Amino acid sequence: MNIQNRIDSVDIFRGLTIVLMILVNNPGTWSHVYAPFLHATWHGYTPTDLVFPFFLFIVGCSIVFAYQNKPADSSTYKKITIRALKLIGLGLFLGAFTIQSPFFKDFENIRFPGVLQRIGVVFFFASILFLKFNWKTLIGICAFLLIVYWLLMGYVPVNGMAPTFERAPNNLANYLDVVVFGSHSYKADYDPEGFLSTLPSIATALMGIFTGLVLRSKRVKKELLLCGMGILMLVVGYVWDIFFPINKALWSSSFVMVTAGWANIILAIIYYVSDVKGIKFGSIFKYAGANAIVLYFLSSFIGKIMGLVKVDGDTSLKGWLFNTIYVQDFLAMKTSSLLYALSLVSFYVLLGYILYRKKIFIKV
Incomplete structure (x- = not known):
């Protein structure tokens, strides 16, 4: 924009x-x-655990403003791909850089996942989905990602053992991080921006897209709709927590719902004060x-x-x-x-x- x-x-x-x-x-x-x-030690969340999902949420929101009137053609896809690759490249650079010549770590010590890498991947898939599908289909895709992730994590055996949501070798997300990334992970047994948890993180951006569509619509009382959406998401997230614990490291489906709920409520308050009432505040953050x-x-x-x-x-x-x-x-x-x-x-x-x-x- x-x-x-x-x-x-x-x-x-x-x-x-x-x-x-x-x-x-x-x-x-x-x-x-x-x-x-x-961050929370494992299950549960602190204010710090809200920060990264909030950013992915606002990435989704910004996708609406950037691409709502753009044609779904090769030129737009090329721009999306280039931007995603830039983000991934910057993240890999941060992980590999050192001040000692030749200024890069040995290959086996470079972390492949990371914050910017996840932002790049999520931005790419969320943007493509937004260009190709209407909001009703996107809701279905979002629900599909969250439910499938829950079923994979909760019901697929790992190495012949019953699955668990705890930090353990028979946690499917942890197991795949070790298999896929090996020594290139943040931790020896898992990565907080890991392989399988990328699926629900895309859903976080889709939640932001729904909010962006509300903000771009001609609806009145948008702040009330956003608050209502946020409260509903919180309720769903806390109920889901009974079956799939809120967990930032796993980016659990309940975590997606709860963090998107808080994001909608907080954004609704900011929107009401700054854009509806016209009260100038928060320029330092702007x-x-x-x-x-x-x-x-x-x-x-x-x-x-x-x-x-x-x-x-x-x-x-x-x-x-x-x-x-x-x-x-x-x-x-x-x-x-x-x-x-x-x-x-x-x-x-x-x-x-x-x-x-x-x-x-x-x-x-």
Whole structure:
């Protein structure tokens, strides 16, 4: 979308999400982090577990604005494919880069899945589906993905053992991650952006597409419809949790429903305040949202460099800055860790503001 066609609430929501992504990924030290800024150990969810699905949700929402009036032809498919490959390529670069010559890890140590890789894959499939099918068919596809994933995870034996939703070798998603990715996973036994869990993550983007269609429609009281959708999704998600636990690492079907429910409710509130009532707020997030992928990539890349560069012996540049500036006798370590993260967020929000004011919107 160009600047004239943007809906404030969508940019604010996207920016809020990217700010939270940077915040939770960059504490001063992982040894001291307040509980809400950590992922759930396995089942259940924390506020941090909402962040990535919120971003995939808003990717789906943005697909509507970008492609609703575009022809489903080879030119459009080519643009979608190129953008998806760029996202995947950036993610692989982040996983492979190191500061030591030849500046890339040994092949066997490179992680193949990742956040940007998942965004690229989800964007590709969700965009193609949106171009080819109407909203009724998309609802059917979304339901199919979530139900099939549940059945696969809950009823398909693994190596002759009964399946489980726990972190174990007879968890189908974990098992396939080991088989498909091997040493190229984030963890030895599974990857949070794993192979099989990509299916329900596409459904998360489809949920965002449904919301985007509501926002683009001529309906009145859109905020009420979005709230109603969100409440219904929460109810379905919590009922489904009884049979398929809410789990971010598995991207369980109940997790998709609950996170999409919260996304709709929060976006509805932002939409009502900013787009219906015309109350100007959240510009700080709007600036970041206009160049979300760029800010996320830079925060990840610079953060990685700061962790690899050594100063004062074996201390990283990040560790030196944190211990020198933020660790103080009058501050709890968790507070110091949070202040470090907030400082980084402030820097990237400022960068987002500069890009926005100069009307620079970098498409990845």
